[in-house]
Amino acid sequence: MRTIAVLLMLLWASVSNAVEPSERLADPALEARARAVSQSLRCLVCQNESIDESNADLARDLRRLLRERIAAGDSDEAARQFMVTRYGNFVLLRPPVMASTWVLWFGAPIALLVVIAGLWIARRRPAAPPPPLTAQEQARLSALLDKSE
């Protein structure tokens, strides 16, 4: 029983977030949208947490502001854009695909393709057969073989 209780508590801990009950929107559909958007926005103070997870003061202010925008009728994209105009693309946890992020998005897959192509080419081209032995080498080889017998 205690084990179960502890496991449940651990499970609860893993899904916890920083949203306080007083921040939530009354309309569950709007609240769900706000949660989804806030999970995609970076907390500028902690920089590796979303504003949904962060306890930072600024994150709480941004969550409130986001909910206000959504309650006022902003689409998810407009609400996200509202943050981007203030904090730049860095505020998006999923960076947009653009010239300056091509290396980020495509660098690793391209490196993988290059390696696969390299391995494939190396396998397809068998190593050239060694040149035949010269008469001198043949004579030495025969001598060695004779000796060992």
Next chain:
Amino acid sequence: MRRWLAVLPVGAFILLAGYFGYALRPDHDPHELPSALLNRDMPAFALPGLTAANLKGQVVLVNIFASWCAPCRVEHPLLMRLAKEEKAPLYGIAYKDKDADNARFLAELGNPFIGIGYDRDGRVGIDFGVYGVPETYLIDRDGRIRQRWVGPLTPARVTREVLPLLRQLQAK
């Protein structure tokens, strides 16, 4: 062909080491973000004590500070010097601060600001893209943000970055 391949790992290593060396240079803080509003109009704010219209037509430094912010305390003597000795046009925005606390802070350490706006709920701070007080913005005559410094200004930063850019904009 084979020889060229042998140089490849060494070349890749030098390239990476060079990049890491560059990224780890001592006077660079990767947590510091460039302002998203760089070279754009400052937010059209209207705070008790200070509005965007007050700043139009002059080159100004806007310092976002708070009495509860320890680095602001560290930075403050430098702001006092900037105002007194360099006659820098310094304005302040009190970020999420209680008016009484703010007044006590300035009474204790001196007031370098020509004018102060009281951003009690921090909304104007968010419009500016503030994420860590103190922050200092340099705004030109047309009301565009030309530079932003996050964290306390240091004497080195002031002489190397703030004053040259300020003088350059003022001379225009």
